[in-house]
Amino acid sequence: MPRRYLVLTLLKYRALVRVHLVHRAFCFEPFVESLSQCPKHGLHNPFKSPERYLLYGDISTKAAHMLALPKVSDFFTRLIQRVAPKSYQQAAGEVFVTLKFLENFCGDQVRFLARSFAVPGNHHGQQSHGYRWPYGPVTIITPFNFPLEIPLLQLMGALYVGNKPLLKVSIVMEQMMRLLHYCGLPVEDVDFINSDGKTMNKILLEGRIRLEDAGFDWKVLGPDVQEVDYVAWVCDQDAYACSGQKCSAQSMLFMHENWAKTSLVSKLKDLAGRRKLEDLTIGPVLTDIWDSFFGQGGFNQPYGFADVIRWMHHSTPPGKLRTICKLIAQAVFYAIWNERNKRLHTSVARPPQLITKEIKIILKAKLYGMDQDISRNNNRLNSIRHNTIDTYLH
Structure with a gap:
């Protein structure tokens, strides 16, 4: 049986939630068996159960409506703050982007996502067709810095085209899974696992891997000096929001000598100095x-x-x-x-x-x-x- 595991809060190291931790080979066998029941051609495809495209359009519609409710949006915003060092504004932005993603795939949009293409052949009667085809059983492991946006976008994208995902993320997505089930997501379409890295590696073994790496981003300020206050604010946000733990975080600032004559550097220092751990505008680094x-x-x-x-x-x-x-x-x-x-x-x-x-x-x-x-x-x-x-x- 999986052992119970205590998850601590970000700052005070107090109990946040207790989860069942899958930590041994015989414990993860049910997950492997569940994934193996999904055929290579997926849970649905253009030739199999096409009505499920409409099902996921309806699920996206209901989930978007739920996230648009202030009470639900505030719940996920504050839950994100419990597991990632983000200010309320940053966490709320993540919920908003997730909401817009779900709105983009309402109704028939999931069906349109799976549109095929045809290419005329080189002789009479020949024609090539291409289809959006699922992989079948897949695994999703996402970074900690976007505990709702990135895993949900990856999860729904996999589900839209017919895959069956095994999801390993945080309590934020665990709560989101409950919301999706409420909105009509079939419970057998997704498996959720809590495990350490060694156990997850045993599950993966030989799999099709898609790696999304982070970037090294810089900002370049040219010779034209304008809107110094706004530029300073943007630089501070890009560099230090979420403690810089974002793939799009500003790593380096290059500026023309004209900017050195302004108060930009001092404004950056003042803006960065306002960040503090109490409101999570900077993390416990x-x-x-x-x-x-x-x-x-x-x-x-x-x-x-x-x-x-x-x-x-x-x-x-x-x-x-x-x-x-x-x-x-x-x-x-x-x-x-x-x-x-x-x-x-x-x-x-x-x-x-x-x-x-x-x-x-x-x-x-x-x-x-x-x-x-x-x-x-x-x-x-x-x-x-x-x-x-x-x-x-x-």
Whole structure:
């Protein structure tokens, strides 16, 4: 039997919900069996049960109507805030986009989505036809930063064309599944699973994979300076909304020297300074993770996180040492975040020695890459006997 698993809230680490966690091979067999009952030609296709296209048009209509109700919209907005570091405005925007998606596929639009095409042949009596054909059983695993919009769009797109999805997401989609069932979604069309990564990997094994990666986005401000207040607001939103954890988040800002003569930079600083954890306009990225990690046992906190950051900001080490300090901080933050996530999903805790070893491996990889770049750009460095790794790690 699946074991019961406690899901904690984002900030206070209090109980949010208890779920059944599928964690062993014999536990996920019913999910595999359910998926295997769906044939390769799907639950419906242009030649099989075409009335289901209209069924999903009706489901989309009812679901869009439900999401348009202020009470329902507010419920999902606040539920998103429980699992992702988003302000109310950001979370409400996600619900709105989801609503518009459902409105776009009301009525006959699902049937039109599955339209086919024909190509004349090269001799009499020959003609080629193409159809929107389902894969059959599929699996949907989506990122945490859009707990409603991305999984629902992927889920409904799979259902519209006749697939049977196995869904692994958060409590937000669990509640959305209940709403879809209320709107007429057949309960046997979708399976919902709570599991760890290892168990999910066993289910996938050999599957057709569609990978959607994130982007590295930048903003370029040309020589024409106008609407400084608005531009500053947009830059702040694009960079820091949802703590920058979006595939469309602004990673870098390039601006013409004309903008440097304005108050843009100071306005950006003021706007970013207004963000705080209390209203989730910024997420618990560093300090909360540090404190929570050391507070869960197994480690003695040598210094406060604020002390470390203060030292890094106010100390003036040599240039190369400053670079090393930044790399160490990045590697430590990554290791702490990674270990904390593992401890939330498993009772096994790695000893400090292994975590320290992982940090050293990360540092060596980064420093080796830096040394290689420097060597390619300046051949004179080849004559230097010692390298960065030997100086600062041994």
